[in-house]
Structure formats: C-alpha cells, structure tokens
Amino acid sequence: MSTLAQDATIAAASIAAPAAAHRYLYLRLVKDVTTSTRLRRAGRTTAVALTVLVPTGVLAAQYANPTRIAWLAWPAFLWVALAAYLLMTLVALELPVRLTARTLRRRSRSTTIVPKQTPHALVVQQGHSGATSMMDNTNTRKAEDASSQLLRRRLVLARSVALLATGTAAATTGYGFHRGLGAPDVKVVPVALRRLHPSLDGMRITMASDLHLGPFFGRSHTARMVRMINDTSPDIVAIVGDLSDGSADDLATHAAPLTRLSSTHGAFFVTGNHDYRHDVDAWIATLADFRITTLRNTRALIKHGGGAIDLAGVTDVTGRQNHDAPDYDRALDDRDTSHPVVLLAHQPVQVHQAARHKVDLQLSGHTHGGAFFPGNLLVPLTQPLTAGLTTIDRTQLYVSRGVGASLPPIRVGAPPDITVIELRRQ
Structure with missing residues (x-):
C-alpha cells in the first residue's frame, strides 16, 4: 500500500470511529429520551461538532506547539474521557435495558387483547349494533391508553439510563482528571x-x-x-x-x-x-x-x-x-x-x-x-x-x-x- 493510501486509510478511520461513537451516544442520550424535534436537531448538530473536535484535538496535541493549543486540547480530551465512560456505561446497560423494554412491550400487548366473547354475547351484539360500536370504541381507547402508557414507560426507562450513565461518566472523569493531574x-x-x-x-x-x-x-x-x-x-x-x-x-x-x-x-x-x-x-x-x-x-x-x-x-x-x-x-x-x-x-x-x-x-x-x-x-x-x-x-x-x-x-x-x-x- 502506498504512503498516500495509508494516510487516506488512517484519516478515514480517524473520522469513522468518532462518527460511529457519537451516533450511538446521540441515539441513547438524545433520541431515546425526548420526542422534541428541536432537541433532537440540537443533539444531531452537537454530535457532528464533537465528531470533528475529537480528531482535530488529537492531531493538534501530536503535531502543534503544546503551549499554544491548550484551549483546544482541554475540551477535546475532556470530552474524549467523558465519552469513553459514557460508551462503556451505556454498553454495559444495553442488555438489561433491552430485556426490560421487551418485558414492557409484552405487558402492553397483554392488556390490549380483546376478551374472547361467548356466542350469546355475539347474538346480543348482532341485535344491538349500538352496543357493539360502543365496545369497539372502548377497546380502541384501551389500546390507545396502553400505547401511550408504553411510550411513557419507555421514556422513563431511557431517561433513567441516560441519567445513570451521565452521572457515572461525569463522576469518574472528574476523579480521573483530579488524580491524573494531581501529585x-x-x-x-x-x-x-x-x-x-x-x-x-x-x-x-x-x-x-x-x-x-x-x-x-x-x-x-x-x-x-x-x-x-x-x-x-x-x-x-x-x-x-x-x-x-x-x-x-x-x-x-x-x-x-x-x-x-x-x-x-x-x-x-x-x-x-x-x-x-x-x-x-x-x-x-x-x-x-x-x-x-x-x-x-x-x-x-x-x-x-x-x-x-x-x-x-x-x-x-x-x-x-x-x-x-x-x-x-x-x-x-x-x-x-x-x-x-x-x-x-x-x-x-x-x-x-x-x-x-x-x-x-x-x-x-x-x-x-x-x-x-x-x-x-x-x-x-x-x-x-x-x-x-x-x-x-x-x-x-x-x-x-x-x-x-x-x-x-x-x-x-x-x-x-x-x-x-x-x-x-x-
């Protein structure tokens, strides 16, 4: 492989890895926790900016005058550390969260199943179309309520996981910097x-x-x-x-x-x-x-x-x-x-x-x-x-x-x- 091809491969990898990591963080910390279009748009913009910040800060720290790039190195590597612990925490929680979400879906489906009707009830319904219509409306409302309740529970779960991951990552990163820069x-x-x-x-x-x-x-x-x-x-x-x-x-x-x-x-x-x-x-x-x-x-x-x-x-x-x-x-x-x-x-x-x-x-x-x-x-x-x-x-x-x-x-x-x-x- 030529030197030019090697440099191109390294450059592509230096962007691809942060891009994949920030997409995952966006999904778990923004998209999953809010239904607001405005907040999701802001999250996507932030993810793109951080994807560019990380390789820029790394390259500057390796090749630029270290005394002049502290303003760039500090936010870049502070975020690298925080993102690393966010990723590790979220990945560790991924399986239990998915199992919990699957359980919530199953419970929601069980509450929306229409009870099996007896032949007598069918006869009554055939003679009373108004009652049948009323039962249909009731079942529809129950299904809508169950769907809304499932959405609320999923938001609560996603927000709880996001808060836990953010708190863990922030505390660990803060301690890590304190210990790393200390005596x-x-x-x-x-x-x-x-x-x-x-x-x-x-x-x-x-x-x-x-x-x-x-x-x-x-x-x-x-x-x-x-x-x-x-x-x-x-x-x-x-x-x-x-x-x-x-x-x-x-x-x-x-x-x-x-x-x-x-x-x-x-x-x-x-x-x-x-x-x-x-x-x-x-x-x-x-x-x-x-x-x-x-x-x-x-x-x-x-x-x-x-x-x-x-x-x-x-x-x-x-x-x-x-x-x-x-x-x-x-x-x-x-x-x-x-x-x-x-x-x-x-x-x-x-x-x-x-x-x-x-x-x-x-x-x-x-x-x-x-x-x-x-x-x-x-x-x-x-x-x-x-x-x-x-x-x-x-x-x-x-x-x-x-x-x-x-x-x-x-x-x-x-x-x-x-x-x-x-x-x-x-």
Missing part, C-alpha cells in the same frame, strides 16, 4: 540484588517516568516532581523515558526545573517512544544543559563507599525507526561481573533482552499502570508487567506507573507514582 504517590520498594557490596546496602534510586510535558503538564508539574524527588534524598535519579509530547524548542522552559534535581551520583535519562515524535537529539542536548546524563546504549560505573554498580541504559524500541535502535551488547558487554548491573529501559518488554545479558534489575515505565479501564486489560497484550515488581528469567523487573499521563490525562485505579528503589543485599 503522584511516593513508593519505597526494597529490591535485593546479588553481589551487592555491603556499603551499597540501602542505596536509593529514585525513578520517575512518563512526565509527558505538553498541553496538560507544564513547568509547575515538573517543579513539583523535582521537589518530591529531592525529598527522598536519592543517591541516583532515573528518568525512564517519555519526557515530553513536544519539541525542546517549545517545552524546554517546562523542563527547566530539572536543573534543581539533587542526588549523590547524578541524574540519568533514557529515551521513550514519545521522545521520538520530535527531535530527540535536541532534547538530549537540552538535558545535558540541565546536568542530566542520557544513557544512550551505554552505562556509567557508580562507585559508592567500597562498592560499585553499573547503571546502564538503552534506547526505546521505537528508536529502530529513527536509526537509534537499542544496543544491548554495547550497553552491557565487557563489564565487571563482580558487581550488579541496573538497566534503565523505557518499555517493560525489553526485559527479555536484559535477561539474556544477565541484568540484575531493569527499571521501566511506559504502561502508566494501565491508566484507566480498559487500559489495564490491554497492557498485558504487549507488555510482561503492568506495574510493580516481578522476576523474569532471573532478572528483576520494576515498572512504575509514571508521574504524568498520556492523552487524555486521567488516572482511574492506577495513580501516578515516584518510586524509590532501595537496594538491599540478597
């Missing part, structure tokens, strides 16, 4: 390593991943994160990828508080997949100005007391598309195996290569802990761990939920975190 949790996770020198017992590596500087996370977000990291008294600071959703030219001032990071042995950075959406070299140069060392398929020997560890870092797997592929041999070979090695790698899936090189501990981010349902169900399809600590082929893997959030910036059931990895002798 991260600080977690202390002890990790036992083989061959760790006694003088390194208790060494603290404070890690933060997925800052996602952009339209939602700016300078104040970075400054708060730096204060919280410094409060943990780190020996090493590790920033594990996805620093920004924009270019260094646009967002360097948002990242500037990183110059105030304080630790015994310095701050280190590895690239994430979002960092390759813009000029990654410009970001690496900017971080160097902020006294942050980028481990680009290399390692640093950290000496502390009478012991040492190797702190290695590899580029993200997305780097392959940008002539910056992860090189585990370069980062991990020819090292002194008498002391442990800690690897910084943005994506947890990179642990399989780390295990082949006998890495003791890999620190990763990328997953956001699933961020919000159903993300927690999707992450395991591509990553070996969503969040927390595990061991894979004798290599320990810790995955942070990150301090920022991708778009939309909401967190439900997966709060952001700064993690202090406390090294312990095994």
Whole structure:
C-alpha cells in the first residue's frame, strides 16, 4: 500500500470511529429520551461538532506547539474521557435495558387483547349494533391508553439510563482528571540484588517516568516532581523515558526545573517512544544543559563507599525507526561481573533482552499502570508487567506507573507514582 493510501486509510478511520461513537451516544442520550424535534436537531448538530473536535484535538496535541493549543486540547480530551465512560456505561446497560423494554412491550400487548366473547354475547351484539360500536370504541381507547402508557414507560426507562450513565461518566472523569493531574504517590520498594557490596546496602534510586510535558503538564508539574524527588534524598535519579509530547524548542522552559534535581551520583535519562515524535537529539542536548546524563546504549560505573554498580541504559524500541535502535551488547558487554548491573529501559518488554545479558534489575515505565479501564486489560497484550515488581528469567523487573499521563490525562485505579528503589543485599 502506498504512503498516500495509508494516510487516506488512517484519516478515514480517524473520522469513522468518532462518527460511529457519537451516533450511538446521540441515539441513547438524545433520541431515546425526548420526542422534541428541536432537541433532537440540537443533539444531531452537537454530535457532528464533537465528531470533528475529537480528531482535530488529537492531531493538534501530536503535531502543534503544546503551549499554544491548550484551549483546544482541554475540551477535546475532556470530552474524549467523558465519552469513553459514557460508551462503556451505556454498553454495559444495553442488555438489561433491552430485556426490560421487551418485558414492557409484552405487558402492553397483554392488556390490549380483546376478551374472547361467548356466542350469546355475539347474538346480543348482532341485535344491538349500538352496543357493539360502543365496545369497539372502548377497546380502541384501551389500546390507545396502553400505547401511550408504553411510550411513557419507555421514556422513563431511557431517561433513567441516560441519567445513570451521565452521572457515572461525569463522576469518574472528574476523579480521573483530579488524580491524573494531581501529585503522584511516593513508593519505597526494597529490591535485593546479588553481589551487592555491603556499603551499597540501602542505596536509593529514585525513578520517575512518563512526565509527558505538553498541553496538560507544564513547568509547575515538573517543579513539583523535582521537589518530591529531592525529598527522598536519592543517591541516583532515573528518568525512564517519555519526557515530553513536544519539541525542546517549545517545552524546554517546562523542563527547566530539572536543573534543581539533587542526588549523590547524578541524574540519568533514557529515551521513550514519545521522545521520538520530535527531535530527540535536541532534547538530549537540552538535558545535558540541565546536568542530566542520557544513557544512550551505554552505562556509567557508580562507585559508592567500597562498592560499585553499573547503571546502564538503552534506547526505546521505537528508536529502530529513527536509526537509534537499542544496543544491548554495547550497553552491557565487557563489564565487571563482580558487581550488579541496573538497566534503565523505557518499555517493560525489553526485559527479555536484559535477561539474556544477565541484568540484575531493569527499571521501566511506559504502561502508566494501565491508566484507566480498559487500559489495564490491554497492557498485558504487549507488555510482561503492568506495574510493580516481578522476576523474569532471573532478572528483576520494576515498572512504575509514571508521574504524568498520556492523552487524555486521567488516572482511574492506577495513580501516578515516584518510586524509590532501595537496594538491599540478597
């Protein structure tokens, strides 16, 4: 398929999916709950406007200057989050609502059936046409009343479902934004390593991943994160990828508080997949100005007391598309195996290569802990761990939920975190 055809397919999909979703929302939240022609027309117009808003906001957030499109990104992604929970709630209620509506129809039909008449009654009716006409009118009125009652019950049901879905979605989205944009949790996770020198017992590596500087996370977000990291008294600071959703030219001032990071042995950075959406070299140069060392398929020997560890870092797997592929041999070979090695790698899936090189501990981010349902169900399809600590082929893997959030910036059931990895002798 040609590039032009691929772009056309992506563009069509970016419109088709929001269009289908907004049509469903219009049917359930507007058409089903009102008989007013004016309100239905307004609902259709709103659905069309929101269908255009969503892809416009997404594209602007990816390619435009993040500092200038907040006015568009905020309503677009606020609605994306709200619409997602509206859809999930309405789809979950779809089956019970349909069963209830079917029951109402059956009851309505049973009340409009004309009772079976006896032959005597038929004879009487044949002789009394006026009485027959009166009975017909009565039955017609009963049918009309039953139909009207069915319509009222269906409206009550549809409105109840719409209110329940809207309330649930609004409450969940509000909480999600509050948690996603709020202060991260600080977690202390002890990790036992083989061959760790006694003088390194208790060494603290404070890690933060997925800052996602952009339209939602700016300078104040970075400054708060730096204060919280410094409060943990780190020996090493590790920033594990996805620093920004924009270019260094646009967002360097948002990242500037990183110059105030304080630790015994310095701050280190590895690239994430979002960092390759813009000029990654410009970001690496900017971080160097902020006294942050980028481990680009290399390692640093950290000496502390009478012991040492190797702190290695590899580029993200997305780097392959940008002539910056992860090189585990370069980062991990020819090292002194008498002391442990800690690897910084943005994506947890990179642990399989780390295990082949006998890495003791890999620190990763990328997953956001699933961020919000159903993300927690999707992450395991591509990553070996969503969040927390595990061991894979004798290599320990810790995955942070990150301090920022991708778009939309909401967190439900997966709060952001700064993690202090406390090294312990095994």
